[in-house]
Amino acid sequence: MLEAEVVAGWKKKMEELCLSPDANLKWIQSWSAGVDNYALDKLATKQILLTSANGVHAYPISETIFALMLALTRKINTYIIKQVTKTLEQENL
Incomplete structure (x- = not known):
C-alpha cells in the first residue's frame, strides 16, 4: 500500500503501486514539461492532480x-x- 499523498517524478514501474485501489496518492509533480508517458486516464479517474515543470x-x-x-x-x-x-x-618546459 502506498501511504504517500505526493510523489515527485515518475517511472512507468511506479504505476501499479501509485494507482492501486488502496493508494493514498493525491498529487504527482513531474520533473519535466511533458507528461505524455503518464497514465492520464487512470489519474483522471482517481482524481489525482498532475502538475509539470512546464x-x-x-x-x-x-x-x-x-x-x-x-x-x-x-x-x-x-x-x-x-x-x-x-x-x-x-x-x-
Missing part, C-alpha cells in the same frame, strides 16, 4: 543561449583554446 527553465535557457551567442561572436572559444594550449606548453 516553463520553469524558460529564463535560464534563454539567458544561456544569449551568453553562448555572445561568446561565439567574441570568439571566446578561440581564446580559451589558446589559453589551454599555452598552459600545456609551459607545463612541458
Whole structure:
C-alpha cells in the first residue's frame, strides 16, 4: 500500500503501486514539461492532480543561449583554446 499523498517524478514501474485501489496518492509533480508517458486516464479517474515543470527553465535557457551567442561572436572559444594550449606548453618546459 502506498501511504504517500505526493510523489515527485515518475517511472512507468511506479504505476501499479501509485494507482492501486488502496493508494493514498493525491498529487504527482513531474520533473519535466511533458507528461505524455503518464497514465492520464487512470489519474483522471482517481482524481489525482498532475502538475509539470512546464516553463520553469524558460529564463535560464534563454539567458544561456544569449551568453553562448555572445561568446561565439567574441570568439571566446578561440581564446580559451589558446589559453589551454599555452598552459600545456609551459607545463612541458
